[in-house]
Amino acid sequence: xxxxxxxxxxxxxxxxxxxxxxxxxxxxxxxxxxxxxxxxxxxxxxxxxxxxxxxxxxxxxxxxxxxxxxxxxxxxxxxxxxxxxxxxxxxxxxxxxxxxxxxxxxxxxxxxxxxxxxxxxxxxxxxxxxxxxxxxxxxxxxxxxxxxxxxxxxxxxxxxxxxxxxxxxxxxxxxxxxxxxxxxxxxxxxxxxxxxxxxxxxxxxxxxxxxxxxxxxxxxxxxxxxxxxxxxxxxxxxxxxxxxxxxxxxxxxxxxxxxxxxxxxxxxxxxxxxxxxxx
Ligand code: C2E
Ligand code: CA
Ligand code: CA
Ligand code: CA
Numbered sequence: 172x173x174x175x176x177x178x179x180x181x182x183x184x185x186x187x188x189x190x191x192x193x194x195x196x197x198x199x200x201x202x203x204x205x206x207x208x209x210x211x212x213x214x215x216x217x218x219x220x221x222x223x224x225x226x227x228x229x230x231x232x233x234x235x236x237x238x239x240x241x242x243x244x245x246x247x248x249x250x251x252x253x254x255x256x257x258x259x260x261x262x263x264x265x266x267x268x269x270x271x272x273x274x275x276x277x278x279x280x281x282x283x284x285x286x287x288x289x290x291x292x293x294x295x296x297x298x299x300x301x302x303x304x305x306x307x308x309x310x311x312x313x314x315x316x317x318x319x320x321x322x323x324x325x326x327x328x329x330x331x332x333x334x335x336x337x338x339x340x341x342x343x344x345x346x347x348x349x350x351x352x353x354x355x356x357x358x359x360x361x362x363x364x365x366x367x368x369x370x371x372x373x374x375x376x377x378x379x380x381x382x383x384x385x386x387x388x389x390x391x392x393x394x395x396x397x398x399x400x401x402x403x404x405x406x407x408x409x410x411x412x413x414x415x416x417x418x419x420x421x422x423x424x425x426x427x428x429x430x431x432x433x434x435x436x437x438x439x440x441x442x443x444x445x446x447x448x449x450x
Contacts, residue, residue: 197250200236205259209235212267214285214440216432216447217405220419225447227318229286229427230268231434232260248290257290264288265303269312271437276316280444284346286318291325295332300339318346320371323355330361341366348405353389363400369425370397374408377428381413391421398422 204210210232217227234242251257268285276282293299307314319340326333326349341347348369349357353376372393376386390406397404406418409428418426435443 194250197247198254198256201234201247201251201254201256201260204234204236205256205263208263209237210260210263210267211235211437212264212271213434213436214271215427215434216440216443217283217286217425217427218431218447219424220415220426223447225281225283225443226425227284227286228440228444229320229434230264230271230288232264232288252290252292255292257292258296261290261293262302262306266306266310269307269310269317272316273311275441275444278441280441282316283444284316284318286320286346286348288320288350289325291322291328294321294325294336295329297336299336300343303340303345304343314344315346318348318368320348320350322350323352323357325355326365327355327357327361330364334361334364334366338366341368353393359396367402369403369405371405371407371427372423374428377406377408377414377418380417381411387417390418390423394418394421394423 211234212230213233214228214230216225217229218224219226232244232248234244234247236242248257251260265287268287272285296302307317321333321337326337337347346369347367348371349365349367350371351373352370353373370393372390376390376393379386380390381387394404403424404422405425405427406414406423407427409415409418409426409430411430414428415426415430432443
């Protein structure tokens with residue numbers, strides 16, 4: 172029994188070493204990804220279901236890793252958050268989105284807002300509004316072309332400070348949405364004070380909307396409440412006609428999900444823009 176215990180212990184520390192080494196490896200390659208401009212944005216359409224009109228594109232970061240190919244955010248954003256590298260990555264993402272928005276406008280394509288995800292650390296930067304304004308100016312992008320998504324839990328960490336920063340961003344003309352709504356235990360009294368235009372119903376509620384009465388109730392209550400507060404509602408992760416029908420029936424304003432489209436490369440998003448916007 173003793174020997175087995177020691178073996179287990181040895182195995183455990185060995186695994187820990189491997190995990191620590193793996194993490195360090197990710198950290199190092201993230202650092203070179205930042206230096207070598209290895210991040211690209213994909214764009215997922217946001218559609219007004221009744222008219223079928225394209226109203227927005229969410230920018231989703233991917234890491235074009237020279238060895239591993241396209242890496243999805245869930246496997247590097249957490250490390251980037253912990254190490255603080257998310258600040259630089261977030262800056263690069265915002266800049267890319269602004270350049271793309273300006274390019275599409277130059278090309279005479281219809282204007283739809285590009286939604287960019289912010290991380291908690293970015294929201295805590297006191298000079299965030301100034302920094303974003305400087306990037307937009309440099310890229311020739313207008314605030315009307317941009318929307319920022321902040322998660323519900325992020326805003327609730329420091330609600331008073333969040334309200335102040337979001338207020339500054341909104342007064343610049345940037346659109347604001349609360350992401351992953353329903354997962355972060357918002358207090359309704361704070362929600363009323365948040366100067367945001369949209370709430371995004373989290374994918375976890377949409378997934379079982381047809382079979383789980385709790386999820387259906389949360390989704391329809393969120394839509395009703397948002398409308399009472401003068402905000403629009405985006406449902407994310409919509410994959411099926413039944414999910415779409417439920418959401419449309421309950422007045423959901425905007426739909427994002429595989430039902431309409433997966434996230435697209437910039438090139439494919441441009442095609443989508445040509446075909447779907449403005450009609
Ligand atoms: P999110 O902001 O909630 O983004 C939605 C995620 O759901 C995206 O995953 C999208 O591809 C996926 N999705 C959209 N429609 C469907 C659907 O119908 N079915 C399913 N199964 N999935 C769908 P993705 O691109 O892997 O991004 C994951 C998360 O990474 C994002 O969740 C966001 O929290 C974070 N993220 C992405 N880009 C950035 C960024 O530039 N900055 C920061 N800070 N976080 C980012
Ligand atoms: Ca998002
Ligand atoms: Ca989400
Ligand atoms: Ca449930």
